[in-house]
Amino acid sequence: KAGVTQTPRYLIKTRGQQVTLSCSPISGHRSVSWYQQTPGQGLQFLFEYFSETQRNKGNFPGRFSGRQFSNSRSEMNVSTLELGDSALYLCASSSGQGSTEAFFGQGTRLTVV
Amino acid sequence: KNQVEQSPQSLIILEGKNCTLQCNYTVSPFSNLRWYKQDTGRGPVSLTIMTFSENTKSNGRYTATLDADTKQSSLHITASQLSDSASYICVVSAPGEYGNKLVFGAGTILRVKS
Numbered sequence: 298k299a300g301v302t303q304t305p306r307y308l309i310k311t312r313g314q315q316v317t318l319s320c321s322p323i324s325g326h327r328s329v330s331w332y333q334q335t336p337g338q339g340l341q342f343l344f345e346y347f348s349e350t351q352r353n354k355g356n357f358p359g360r361f362s363g364r365q366f367s368n369s370r371s372e373m374n375v376s377t378l379e380l381g382d383s384a385l386y387l388c389a390s391s392s393g394q395g396s397t398e399a400f401f402g403q404g405t406r407l408t409v410v
Numbered sequence: 411k412n413q414v415e416q417s418p419q420s421l422i423i424l425e426g427k428n429c430t431l432q433c434n435y436t437v438s439p440f441s442n443l444r445w446y447k448q449d450t451g452r453g454p455v456s457l458t459i460m461t462f463s464e465n466t467k468s469n470g471r472y473t474a475t476l477d478a479d480t481k482q483s484s485l486h487i488t489a490s491q492l493s494d495s496a497s498y499i500c501v502v503s504a505p506g507e508y509g510n511k512l513v514f515g516a517g518t519i520l521r522v523k524s
Contacts, residue, residue: 301453330512339499339516340454353511387453398444399512401453 299324301390301402309408315376318405320388322369326400328393329371331363334385334404346371347393375407383409413437414502414515422521427490431518433483433500441503441510445474445485448497448517457485457498490522 302321310316322329330353331343342355346365365371369390375382385406389399414435423429435443442461446454458467458474460483466475471488487494497517503510 303453332514340514342512342514353506385451389453398456398459401446401455403453404451406451 301388301400303386303388303402303405305405306403307406307408309410310378311410312378312380314378315374316378316407318373318375318386318388318407320371320373320390320402322371322388322390323400326390326392327369328391329365329369330389330391330399331371331373332387332389333357334387335383340387343373378409380409383407414500414513416498416500416515416518418518419516420519420521422523423490425490425492425522425524428486428488429490429520431485431487431498431500431520433485433515435481435483435500435502435513435515437481437502437504437513439505440478440481441505443474443476443483443503444501445472445483446499446501448499450496454499487520490520492522492524495520495522 304319328347330345332340334340345353349365360376363373385404387401387404389401391399417432444459445457447457448454457472458469460467460476462478473486476483497519499517500515502513
């Protein structure tokens with residue numbers, strides 16, 4: 298069965314622009330979580346969507362937003378990009394029910410110049 | 411505050427040698443602990459998962475241990491290979507309002523050289 302697919306794999310944007318990243322979870326999975334990973338910081342939790350509703354949120358500014366569609370695909374948007382937003386953005390899918398494993402996508406490498 | 415701390419931050423070993431990575435956590439209550447391997451520029455891939463009652467779990471050359479009393483876990487890699495070069499991340503799950511909440515360690519960067 299297909300894994301978690303993130304697009305695009307690489308992205309270069311300039312400060313002040315906005316960007317939208319996409320994540321298609323494993324078929325049947327209803328939960329999608331987004332993480333930011335920077336060198337030395339580890340994975341920082343952004344938010345989680347389950348059945349089109351945001352049910353958990355990390356400590357990121359309002360410039361970071363997301364949504365989930367009825368087919369469980371999710372998008373993350375970052376507005377007014379800053380240099381510090383340069384990172385690997387990972388999404389993870391799970392069934393969302395109880396204790397389940399999170400399966401990660403390959404990530405989108407965002408570079409802000 | 412729930413935290414997961416890993417040591418060492420980075421490690422260089424010769425091919426064929428063994429190594430042990432450490433993970434200490436303060437997450438409570440605790441559901442399970444996972445070790446992930448992340449190759450450069452890729453997403454993390456699960457190596458092992460242990461619940462509260464398990465002390466050890468093996469996956470090929472990878473063996474994870476868990477001491478729930480001292481809140482410590484280790485990942486032992488036997489007969490290392492060049493392909494083991496990666497970041498190893500310890501992740502602790504805590505029960506939350508909507509299922510488990512994951513708390514990530516910062517990872518240990520392992521480099522295996524020939």
